[in-house]
Structures are given as structure tokens and as C-alpha cells.
Amino acid sequence: MSEITSNQVENQDSLSTESKPVLHARNLTKVYKTGEVEVKALDGVDFEVFEHEMVVLLGQSGSGKSTLLNILGGLDVATSGEVYFKDRLISSESKGLLTSFRREHVGFVFQFYNLIPSLTALENVALVTEIAKNPIKPEEALELVGLLPRKDHFPAQLSGGEQQRVAIARAIAKQPEILLCDEPTGALDHETGILVLEAIEQVNRELGTATVVITHNTSVGGIADRVVTLRDGKVSDIHTNSNRMSPRELKW
Amino acid sequence: MKALNLKLLRDLWHVKGQVIAVALVIASGIATLSMALTTLESLQKTSEQYYSDYNFADAFVSAVRVPNTFKQRLEAIEGISLVETRIKKYASLDMPDFNEPVMGLLTSIPDQGQPRLNQLALRQGRWIAPGASDEVIVNEPFAEAHNLKLSDRISAVMNGKKRYFRIVGIALSPEYIYSISPGSLMPDDARYGILWAGQSSLEAAFDLKGAFNDVAFKFDAVSDHQALLKQIDMVLEPYGGRNSYLRDDQISYWFVNNEIQQLKTTSIIFPVIFLLVSAFLTNMVLSRMITNEREQIGLLKAFGYSNLQVGAHYFKMVLVMCFVGAVIGLAAGAYLGQANTEMYAEFFRFPLLVYDFSFTSFIASSGVSVLAALSGIVGSIARVVQLPPAVAMVPPSPDIYHKSFVDTPYIKHWLDQPTRIAVRQIIRKPLRASFTVIGIAFAVGLMVLAIQMSDAIKYLGISFFNDAQRQDMTMAFYENQKQEALYQVKRLPGVIEAEPFRYVSVEFINGTKTHRGSITGLESDATLQPIYDTYSEQVVALPEEGMVIGSILAEKLNIGVGDRIYVEFLDKSGLRRDYPVVGIFDTFIGLPAYMNLKTLNRELGEVGQYFMLNLVVDSQHYDELYKAVKESPAITALMTKQSLLDAFNETVAESMLVFMFIFIVLSSILVFGVSYNMIRISLSERGRELATLRVLGFTKGETSYILLCEVGLLTLIGLALGCFVGWGLTQLLGYAFETELFRIPIIIYPHTYSYAVIVAIIASVMSALFVVKRIHHLDLIEVLKTKE
Incomplete structure (x- = not known):
């Protein structure tokens, strides 16, 4: 849990492929059966994400990117193949163990924020820190996404972008090893989307949390260390950026 | 489609x-x-x-001895369509299977076949053979209580002589749906039996040859009943018959x-x-x-x-x-x-x-x-x-939430986030929350109401039979007794104390309001069955002069302390007097009225007369006492208080408990139905929120807690409120329940609340379990994509 030491946070510049993968998946397939129709959502996908790394998972709707994210996050089970969290084989674990895997190691950011409307910004974060083993203070998490001044606002009193940043604070407050963001800008306008990506980028940079952002927006790939493109359930391209762009520089 | x-x-x-x-x-x-x-x-x-x-009769009258020729005079009264003359007399029965003395009411039927009025429903056996003086038909409950079969023999002491009868039939009669011996309040089939024998047989046994002492009437459909009663009384007055009454006052019909x-x-x-x-x-x-x-x-x-x-x-x-x-x-x-x-x-x-x-x-x-x-x-x-x-x-x-009392630092301190969610939702939708609370509260209230019925019955029994009565037995005599008999009874085996009292049938009148009942003559220093006020739970003193009456009688007659009450004695004295009401007391059963025994006897021109005795008896000597009593022709009955209490429990408790059970089951269904729907609706409203929590790593248990906390809190409030509602409904029902015969004590024992609450909790936990299963099937993936 506590691998993220301050030392590592300071040394995040030295991100390299020599570090160990936090998550890696081998030869994943996922077949959905709806009635008599079989749909192959994933077809032999290999995927990994390393400590401190920012990966953008690109793909059109139906490419299998969400399915991959769900399996990586322990929300869904692959038809075949293996998923390792560090040295732990999670792809064959029970639902109960997957729940604790999510609880202890994974932060989620959703397209539609999914904040609890009856809790304030701060309380939404506290909801997670109360059950986490090694959380940072909820205030710190909000500070990180620049929303501390709005901590006592309820979701209905926050803009979409603000809500999404609270969601990011909620996701990272437990100090997860991995942050999974599913179309985090999908419901937002350009300017707000940039703000949210900045928050994600900042978390990745300052806390060193391995981050996977899925999007259909190719421009977002610019902020990644690595861009993995999925098409028809297969990895069609892996591209490594020599230089990460700041979200401000993105154009779409 | x-x-x-x-x-x-x-x-x-x-x-x-x-x-x-x-x-x-x-x-x-x-x-x-x-x-x-x-x-x-x-x-x-x-x-x-x-x-x-x-063919149940419209009116009845009893007399001392009326020559048969008067039957025609009664039939001649315009408006009377049928006259059935009979002999009705008490006797003490000796039941071989039973130690205690048993009282029997012998009623004559024609020597051949059915009476025209108050016909019998013959359940077994046959009618009495013409001229058979030793044949008798017994009423079914009595036969069952003593396991009597056709052709069994029973003996009765009639007019001081022992006679034997053979049972030829077992029957029911509309006249004795409730058969209650004089002085009792409840039927007691083991100790009081109705026997029907042929007219001539009873004429001989009771020395009433060519005469009758009781009449039943059928009136024409259109007739002035009160006027007819007056005419009947006029005909029979010389023979001690001035107390004709309508079926409304007939004891079984009334009960x-x-x-x-x-x-x-x-x-x-x-x-x-x-x-x-x-x-x-x-x-x-x-x-x-x-x-x-x-x-x-x-x-x-x-x-x-x-x-x-x-x-x-x-x-x-x-x-x-x-x-x-x-x-x-x-x-x-x-x-x-x-x-x-x-x-x-x-x-x-x-x-x-x-x-x-x-x-x-x-x-x-x-x-x-x-x-x-x-x-x-x-x-x-x-x-x-x-x-x-x-x-x-x-x-x-998204609903707009505001800060509220939850956010005061002290409360905030001990509320975790999931509980805060629940509390905020309640505050956000107070109307909805209060509906849930009211719903549960009423269901619980109904349950309290149903369960407290047994409390009321238990309390009634204890109050009436234990607190108000200290005697072990009550002895009844065939006729009124003088002082000497009291000394004789005191010498009977086991008798420790004996207190005389008597009943006199009377009609109470206040203007147009009347009640046919009885006056109990009691000694002023009576301690065994004194006047007991159920409200104050105290014994009420009985002054030498005036009457102390039950509050329901006072209400019925619209009379208060200090008013005078007009009394028409229905015994042979025919006395008509008014007496001051000197006290009113509360009682759960009946419409009692008390007078000092000496004063009552003085009014009736009798000295030291009584009809009944309350006894304290050494429990070691019960059997000896029964034996002695059976041999005494003057004593018609000896009732133990325990048997009266048993009869009470059987009569009242049984029918009420069934009702109670049905209502408990139905109230549980209400609790279940309400909380199931509340939780189910809550789940569909908040499915996305709960699935989000599951994705964030909340366990099924923690997620269920968040779902159930709100309904749980409301249920808790509902349970507490339900106890108050139950209390209120009990008061309401208590007042509504009042009949002339009974007042239901308004009492709820603490355990009744606990039972109701426990049953309600079980019902709501079951409903929660049904819904919680669905948390396991929440679609976690949908949540990530779709908005609601």
C-alpha cells in the first residue's frame, strides 16, 4: 500500500520502463453472450501500466476499451487470459476479493462523476477515506484538485467540471496504486475538460499514481506517456510519447 | 395485444x-x-x-303458583297470540362424576312432543314418552360437561326430596343459548344444567298440581308490548306474577x-x-x-x-x-x-x-x-x-441538499458518511419520511392494539376475581335463610368465614329510563366480596341507607350521587320505593347496585334473610365440604371462585384470542408490505448511487447499510411512535367497546409493546432481506457509462 513514498514522488521525473508494471494483462478475451449472439469484445489483448505511468487508452465506441478497463478494475471477469496486480493474479479471484482489491488499490473516475448528492464535496471524499487503510486527508485531496474552497458545497451546487474534480479527489484520496478514468471529459465542454485533465495530470505527476484514461478523443493522447489504441477488441497500436504535453496545449 | x-x-x-x-x-x-x-x-x-x-317467545313472566284456568284469561288478552304455561324450578343435582354440588333448572314441556314456544332442538334421543314421570331431556353443554349419555340416570333434590331421572334426549334451546345460574355472570356448564321434564311429572314433584309458575308469550306483530305486559301483570299479580318482561330482558337473549x-x-x-x-x-x-x-x-x-x-x-x-x-x-x-x-x-x-x-x-x-x-x-x-x-x-x-442540524459539530462527530447520507435524505424529504414513519407507526399501533386485548382480559380477570373478591366459594340456597343457617354453615367442615348476601330482582326506573336487574344486599362490614371500585382500586364503603351503584347503571339511568332512584321490586313483596344514590363506583362487569342487607331486609319486611353466602374455606377440606353440601337439601349450589374464573377465561378469552391472532398476522403483513416497498423504491431511486459505492470498493454489507439505514432509522422512529399510536387506539377502542355487560380495562402491559415491536422488527428485517438480495445483482458496469 505504502509504496508511494515521498522519495518516489520527488523522483517521478525518472519515470522509466525499468519500473515494474502495476497492472498487466495477458492474452485477455471477453465474449459477451446475449441470447444466441456472441460478441467478442476483447480478442487476445496484452496490456500493462507501470508505476508513475500515464496511459491513454484510445478507441472508438465498441472497440473494447471500456471492457478492458472494467476487467482491469476488477468490475468484470475476462472469459480467458490473466490479469496481475503486481504479483497478485486477480483475474481468478472471487467477487469479495475483487471488492477489497478495488477498495484498497484502485481509484475510479466516471464519465458522469457519480457523486453522492446528499454529501458535500468534502464528505464525498471522506466517504472513501473512512474505509481506506492509508488515506490522505480529504481536505488535502480537495486541495490537490483546487476545490478546497468549495468543500462544503453539495454536488447540486457545483458545476460539472467541479463535480468531476471532486470525483478525482475522491478517487485518489485513498492513495490508490492505480487510477482508472473512464471518459472523464466525456460530459464536459472543452475548457472544463482541460481543467479536469490538468487535475488528473497533476495527480499522476505529484503522487505518482499509475493512471489509465480511456477516451475516444485522440487529442487527449498528448498528455500520456504511452497511448494504446484498441480496435475491434485488439490492440492496434502502441505509441510512446517522448514528451508529455500539458493539457493546456491540447487542441480539439 | x-x-x-x-x-x-x-x-x-x-x-x-x-x-x-x-x-x-x-x-x-x-x-x-x-x-x-x-x-x-x-x-x-x-x-x-x-x-x-x-319460536322463541316475545315475553316472559314468572309467578309463585297460578291455577291452570288462568291460562285462558291470558290467552284472551288482545294482542297475545300464544301462551305457553310451564313450571320452572331450581333443584340441586348430584352428579356422580363431580364432587361439587350442581344447580339444575327444571323446566316443564308438554307431556307429549314439542312446546309451542321456546322449542327444543333435539340433538340426540327422543321426546319424553307420554306419562313417563322419570324421563328428562338435558341441555347439550351440560351433557357434554359431564359426559352424559342417553339412558344415563341423574338424581335431583326437588322440594327437599331426591328423585331419579333417566336421560332420553339431549337438546338445545333458544331460551338457554347462554345458561347462567342466578348470581353468576358467566355460563358454567359443569355447575349449572337445564333439564326438561314432562308437565305432569314436574307438577307432582313441585307440588303444583293443576298450576303453573311461569309463562312465555308470543305477541301479535303489531301490538303495544308495554301495555300487554301491564295487562299480564294485572292478571297474575294475585299469584306473585308482577314481573313480566320482554325478550330484550331475557337473560340469555340479553347476553x-x-x-x-x-x-x-x-x-x-x-x-x-x-x-x-x-x-x-x-x-x-x-x-x-x-x-x-x-x-x-x-x-x-x-x-x-x-x-x-x-x-x-x-x-x-x-x-x-x-x-x-x-x-x-x-x-x-x-x-x-x-x-x-x-x-x-x-x-x-x-x-x-x-x-x-x-x-x-x-x-x-x-x-x-x-x-x-x-x-x-x-x-x-x-x-x-x-x-x-x-x-x-x-x-x-440532483436533489439540492442543505446543511442542517446534522452539521452541528457534535452530531457530525459521531455520524459517519453513510449515516449522514441517510439523515440528509430524511431531512431533504420530510413529507415522504413522515409518511413512512406514520405507516409503520399505524401498523405497529394496530399490533399493540391486538396484543393488548389479552392484557385487558388478564387484567379484567385479576381485578374482578382476585382484587375484588376474597372468598373461595359462594353458596346458594334453595330458599332465603334465617340467621340460624349461618351458624350451621360455619360448622360445616373447612368453613373459616361466611358472609351472607342476597339478590333481589328489581326494575330501576328514572323517568323513561329503566333497567331490569338486581340489588345486592350486602352487610356493611363485608370483606369477602365488598364493593370494589376498579378506577381507584379501592373498596367502597356501603352506608346503612341508600344505594351504591355501578357507573354504567348510573349512566344508563342518567342518575348521579344525591339523585333518587325509583325501584320496583319484582319479588313477591311488590314493593315500590325510591332510594338516594349515595355512591357510584366503576366496575368492568355487569350493572351492579348495592344496598345494606339489613336495610334491604327491613324494606322487604324480612329479618336476617339471605340467599347466598360467601365462604372462606380451608383448601384441605374442600371434598368434605362438597360431600356435606350434597347431603343438604337446602343448598342448591356451591361455586368455587376458581371455577368462575375458569369459566370467564373460557368464555371471553377464547373468542378474543382468535381475533387477536388474526390481527397480529395482518398487522405484520402491513409492516412487511410497507417496509418492503419503501426499501424497494429506495433501491430503484438510488441504484446508481449504490452501484457507484460498490465500484469504489464498498462491500455488499456496507452498501446494504447505506440502503437500509434510511428506512431503518424511519422504522425505529415508527416503532417508537407506533407504541403511542397503539396506546391511543387502545383508549379509543376501550371506550367503543363498552357494553352493558363489559367494560374493557384500558391497560397495556409493557411486554405488549415489546412483543409488537419485536414482531414488527422481524417483519421489516424479512422485507429488508428480500431486497438486499438485489444489491448483489447491481450492475456495476452500467454505472460507469449511463447516466441513470
């Missing part, structure tokens, strides 16, 4: 749990009312049928009427409260269900369905629930109604049964339920259809 109707069926199938829960709530309301009214109507019809089939009256209270007030509660709950549950259908309604409107069509669609949905509820209610009501009627018919020993399902009450209660259900959805549908389709299809924007 139209697509919309298909959708309806599939939707209903999808929410079948809720459909059943709503239907059960509706059904319990309908079932209760139709059961109760069916029982009531059937019993009324059965008793009327019984009275008319067996049965009282019993049905009491049933009317239970069967109207109780079910009506129940029906209203179930209607309220239906209304509330459906209104929330429809609000959840908002997007669907928007979609239908977007397709071009009119508001009316959309409304009709949901009306149909609700009607299906009502229909299912009504069908279950009909089946349950008919079944329970029949079972209940049969139970009562058996209790009253009606020889026939008119079972008549009360369709009126079924239709009325179904109507109330359907109206309540529809009115529950009208508001919600109207609100939703007013929205433009585009707005309706989008889920409502």
Missing part, C-alpha cells in the same frame, strides 16, 4: 415483488373488514333464524345480544382503522412508485401518447395491483369469515348456521382500497405528465 398493454404486463412482472407487497396490504384491509362483517352478519342472521325457527354488540365493535372499529391504514399505505407506496416512472412517462409522451393514455396506462397498472389484492382479500375474508362464524356458532351452540358472505363489505372495502390507490397515483402522474417529454426523460437534477 397493444404494445402498451404488453409493456404493462412485463412491467408488472418485473416488479412482481412490489405488486405482491402492495396487493397484500390491500388484501389485509379488505380481508379484515369482510371477515368481521361476514361474521357479524352471519351471526345476527343465524341467531334470528334460530329464534324464529324455534347473546351483548356478545354480538361487542363483536360489532371489534368488527367495525378495528377493521375500519385497519382498512384506513392499509389505504393510506397503498396510497403512499404507489405515489412513490409512479414518481420513479418519470422517464418512462416522458418517453411515452415523446412517442405521442396523450396524457390521458399515459394516465390510463398507470391506472391499469394500479388496478391490476388492486385486483390481485381484492382477490386475495376476498379469498382470505371469505375463509376467515367462515372460520370465525363457525367458531362463534360453536361457541353459542347454534343448532343451525346461516353463513352469508358479506359482499357489501367486500365491495365497500375494495372500493376504499382502489380509491386510495388511485388517488395515490393521480397526483404523481399529473405532476409528471405536465413536464415536457424532453425534461421528463432526463432524470431529475
Whole structure:
């Protein structure tokens, strides 16, 4: 849990492929059966994400990117193949163990924020820190996404972008090893989307949390260390950026 | 089938749990009312049928000895259609299987066949053979209590002589549906039996050759009953017959009427409260269900369905629930109604049964339920259809929450986030929360009401038989006794104390208000069965002069302390006097009136007369005492207090406990139905929120807690409030329950609240378990993508 030491946070510049993968998946397939129709959502996908790394998972709707994210996050089970969290084989674990895997190691950011409307910004974060083993203070998490001044606002009193940043604070407050963001800008306008990506980028940079952002927006790939493109359930391209762009520089 | 109707069926199938829960709530309301009214109507019809089939008399009179020739004079009175003269006398019976003395009432029937009035329903055996002086027909409850068979022999001490009879028939009579010995309040079939023997046999036995001492009358349909009574009394006055009375005052008829009256209270007030509660709950549950259908309604409107069509669609949905509820209610009501009627018919020993399902009450209660259900959805549908389709299809924007008392630092400190969610939701929708609370509270209140019936009965028994009475036995004599007999009784084995008292039948009159009852003559220093005020739980002193009367008698006569009460003595004295009322006291049973025994005897011109004795007896010597008493021709009965208490418990408790059980079951269904629907609706409103929490790593247990916390908190408040509601309903029912015979003590023992709360908790936990299963099937993946 506590691998993220301050030392590592300071040394995040030295991100390299020599570090160990936090998550890696081998030869994943996922077949959905709806009635008599079989749909192959994933077809032999290999995927990994390393400590401190920012990966953008690109793909059109139906490419299998969400399915991959769900399996990586322990929300869904692959038809075949293996998923390792560090040295732990999670792809064959029970639902109960997957729940604790999510609880202890994974932060989620959703397209539609999914904040609890009856809790304030701060309380939404506290909801997670109360059950986490090694959380940072909820205030710190909000500070990180620049929303501390709005901590006592309820979701209905926050803009979409603000809500999404609270969601990011909620996701990272437990100090997860991995942050999974599913179309985090999908419901937002350009300017707000940039703000949210900045928050994600900042978390990745300052806390060193391995981050996977899925999007259909190719421009977002610019902020990644690595861009993995999925098409028809297969990895069609892996591209490594020599230089990460700041979200401000993105154009779409 | 139209697509919309298909959708309806599939939707209903999808929410079948809720459909059943709503239907059960509706059904319990309908079932209760139709059961109760069916029982009531059937019993009324059965008793009327019984009275008319067996020609129950319209009026009665007893005298000392009237020559047979006077029968014609009675028949000659215009307005009297039938006169049946008879002999009715008490005797003490010696039952071989029974230590205690038994009192028998011998009633004559014609030497051949049925009497014309008060006919017998012969259950076994045959009529008395003409001229057979040793044959007797006994009433069925008595035969059963002593396991008497045809051709068994029993002996009776009549007029001081022992005579033997052979049982040739076992019968029931409309005159003795309730057979109560003089001085008792409850039937006690083991210690009081009715025997019918031939006219000539009893004439000989009681020294009444060519005479009668009792008459039953049938009046013409149109006649002035009071005037007829006066004429009868005028004819019979010289023979000690000045106390003719109508069937309303006949003891069995009066008791049965009282019993049905009491049933009317239970069967109207109780079910009506129940029906209203179930209607309220239906209304509330459906209104929330429809609000959840908002997007669907928007979609239908977007397709071009009119508001009316959309409304009709949901009306149909609700009607299906009502229909299912009504069908279950009909089946349950008919079944329970029949079972209940049969139970009562058996209790009253009606020889026939008119079972008549009360369709009126079924239709009325179904109507109330359907109206309540529809009115529950009208508001919600109207609100939703007013929205433009585009707005309706989008889920409502997140509710706006505000800071409240939860956010005061102290409270905040011990509320974790999940609990805060629950508390905020309650505060956010106070109306909805209070509906849930009220719903649960009423269901629990009904349960308290049902369970406390046994408290009331228990308390009544303890108060009446233990607190107010200290004697072990009561002894009754064949005739009034003088002082010497008291000394003789005191010398009987085991007798420690003996206190005399007597009853005199009287008519109390205050203007137009009258009551036929009796005065109890009691010694002023009586301690064994003194006047006991149930309100203050104190003994009330009896002054030398004046009367102390029960509060219900005072109410009936509209009389207070200091007023004078006019009394017509119905014994041979024929005395008419007025006495001051010097005290009024509360009592649960009967309409008693007390006078000082010496004063009463003085008024009647008798010295040291009494009819009964209260005894304290050494329990070691009971059997010896029974034996001695059986040999004494002067003593007709010796009743132990225990046997009276047993009779009371059997008579009152049995019928009430069945009712109580039914109501507990139905109240549990209410609690279950309400909390199931509340949780289920809560789940559909908050499914996305809960799935999000599951994704964030909350366990099923933690997620369930968040779902159940709100309903749980409301249920807790509802339980507490329910105890108050139960208390209130008990007060209400207590007042409504009052009959001449009984007042139900308004008492709830603490454990009653605990039972009600425990049963309610079990019902709501069960409902929660049903819903929690669904948390396991929350679609975690959908949450990530779709918005609501």
C-alpha cells in the first residue's frame, strides 16, 4: 500500500520502463453472450501500466476499451487470459476479493462523476477515506484538485467540471496504486475538460499514481506517456510519447 | 395485444415483488373488514333464524303458583297470540362424576312432543314418552360437561326430596343459548344444567298440581308490548306474577345480544382503522412508485401518447395491483369469515348456521382500497405528465441538499458518511419520511392494539376475581335463610368465614329510563366480596341507607350521587320505593347496585334473610365440604371462585384470542408490505448511487447499510411512535367497546409493546432481506457509462 513514498514522488521525473508494471494483462478475451449472439469484445489483448505511468487508452465506441478497463478494475471477469496486480493474479479471484482489491488499490473516475448528492464535496471524499487503510486527508485531496474552497458545497451546487474534480479527489484520496478514468471529459465542454485533465495530470505527476484514461478523443493522447489504441477488441497500436504535453496545449 | 398493454404486463412482472407487497396490504384491509362483517352478519342472521325457527317467545313472566284456568284469561288478552304455561324450578343435582354440588333448572314441556314456544332442538334421543314421570331431556353443554349419555340416570333434590331421572334426549334451546345460574355472570356448564321434564311429572314433584309458575308469550306483530305486559301483570299479580318482561330482558337473549354488540365493535372499529391504514399505505407506496416512472412517462409522451393514455396506462397498472389484492382479500375474508362464524356458532351452540358472505363489505372495502390507490397515483402522474417529454426523460437534477442540524459539530462527530447520507435524505424529504414513519407507526399501533386485548382480559380477570373478591366459594340456597343457617354453615367442615348476601330482582326506573336487574344486599362490614371500585382500586364503603351503584347503571339511568332512584321490586313483596344514590363506583362487569342487607331486609319486611353466602374455606377440606353440601337439601349450589374464573377465561378469552391472532398476522403483513416497498423504491431511486459505492470498493454489507439505514432509522422512529399510536387506539377502542355487560380495562402491559415491536422488527428485517438480495445483482458496469 505504502509504496508511494515521498522519495518516489520527488523522483517521478525518472519515470522509466525499468519500473515494474502495476497492472498487466495477458492474452485477455471477453465474449459477451446475449441470447444466441456472441460478441467478442476483447480478442487476445496484452496490456500493462507501470508505476508513475500515464496511459491513454484510445478507441472508438465498441472497440473494447471500456471492457478492458472494467476487467482491469476488477468490475468484470475476462472469459480467458490473466490479469496481475503486481504479483497478485486477480483475474481468478472471487467477487469479495475483487471488492477489497478495488477498495484498497484502485481509484475510479466516471464519465458522469457519480457523486453522492446528499454529501458535500468534502464528505464525498471522506466517504472513501473512512474505509481506506492509508488515506490522505480529504481536505488535502480537495486541495490537490483546487476545490478546497468549495468543500462544503453539495454536488447540486457545483458545476460539472467541479463535480468531476471532486470525483478525482475522491478517487485518489485513498492513495490508490492505480487510477482508472473512464471518459472523464466525456460530459464536459472543452475548457472544463482541460481543467479536469490538468487535475488528473497533476495527480499522476505529484503522487505518482499509475493512471489509465480511456477516451475516444485522440487529442487527449498528448498528455500520456504511452497511448494504446484498441480496435475491434485488439490492440492496434502502441505509441510512446517522448514528451508529455500539458493539457493546456491540447487542441480539439 | 397493444404494445402498451404488453409493456404493462412485463412491467408488472418485473416488479412482481412490489405488486405482491402492495396487493397484500390491500388484501389485509379488505380481508379484515369482510371477515368481521361476514361474521357479524352471519351471526345476527343465524341467531334470528334460530329464534324464529324455534319460536322463541316475545315475553316472559314468572309467578309463585297460578291455577291452570288462568291460562285462558291470558290467552284472551288482545294482542297475545300464544301462551305457553310451564313450571320452572331450581333443584340441586348430584352428579356422580363431580364432587361439587350442581344447580339444575327444571323446566316443564308438554307431556307429549314439542312446546309451542321456546322449542327444543333435539340433538340426540327422543321426546319424553307420554306419562313417563322419570324421563328428562338435558341441555347439550351440560351433557357434554359431564359426559352424559342417553339412558344415563341423574338424581335431583326437588322440594327437599331426591328423585331419579333417566336421560332420553339431549337438546338445545333458544331460551338457554347462554345458561347462567342466578348470581353468576358467566355460563358454567359443569355447575349449572337445564333439564326438561314432562308437565305432569314436574307438577307432582313441585307440588303444583293443576298450576303453573311461569309463562312465555308470543305477541301479535303489531301490538303495544308495554301495555300487554301491564295487562299480564294485572292478571297474575294475585299469584306473585308482577314481573313480566320482554325478550330484550331475557337473560340469555340479553347476553347473546351483548356478545354480538361487542363483536360489532371489534368488527367495525378495528377493521375500519385497519382498512384506513392499509389505504393510506397503498396510497403512499404507489405515489412513490409512479414518481420513479418519470422517464418512462416522458418517453411515452415523446412517442405521442396523450396524457390521458399515459394516465390510463398507470391506472391499469394500479388496478391490476388492486385486483390481485381484492382477490386475495376476498379469498382470505371469505375463509376467515367462515372460520370465525363457525367458531362463534360453536361457541353459542347454534343448532343451525346461516353463513352469508358479506359482499357489501367486500365491495365497500375494495372500493376504499382502489380509491386510495388511485388517488395515490393521480397526483404523481399529473405532476409528471405536465413536464415536457424532453425534461421528463432526463432524470431529475440532483436533489439540492442543505446543511442542517446534522452539521452541528457534535452530531457530525459521531455520524459517519453513510449515516449522514441517510439523515440528509430524511431531512431533504420530510413529507415522504413522515409518511413512512406514520405507516409503520399505524401498523405497529394496530399490533399493540391486538396484543393488548389479552392484557385487558388478564387484567379484567385479576381485578374482578382476585382484587375484588376474597372468598373461595359462594353458596346458594334453595330458599332465603334465617340467621340460624349461618351458624350451621360455619360448622360445616373447612368453613373459616361466611358472609351472607342476597339478590333481589328489581326494575330501576328514572323517568323513561329503566333497567331490569338486581340489588345486592350486602352487610356493611363485608370483606369477602365488598364493593370494589376498579378506577381507584379501592373498596367502597356501603352506608346503612341508600344505594351504591355501578357507573354504567348510573349512566344508563342518567342518575348521579344525591339523585333518587325509583325501584320496583319484582319479588313477591311488590314493593315500590325510591332510594338516594349515595355512591357510584366503576366496575368492568355487569350493572351492579348495592344496598345494606339489613336495610334491604327491613324494606322487604324480612329479618336476617339471605340467599347466598360467601365462604372462606380451608383448601384441605374442600371434598368434605362438597360431600356435606350434597347431603343438604337446602343448598342448591356451591361455586368455587376458581371455577368462575375458569369459566370467564373460557368464555371471553377464547373468542378474543382468535381475533387477536388474526390481527397480529395482518398487522405484520402491513409492516412487511410497507417496509418492503419503501426499501424497494429506495433501491430503484438510488441504484446508481449504490452501484457507484460498490465500484469504489464498498462491500455488499456496507452498501446494504447505506440502503437500509434510511428506512431503518424511519422504522425505529415508527416503532417508537407506533407504541403511542397503539396506546391511543387502545383508549379509543376501550371506550367503543363498552357494553352493558363489559367494560374493557384500558391497560397495556409493557411486554405488549415489546412483543409488537419485536414482531414488527422481524417483519421489516424479512422485507429488508428480500431486497438486499438485489444489491448483489447491481450492475456495476452500467454505472460507469449511463447516466441513470
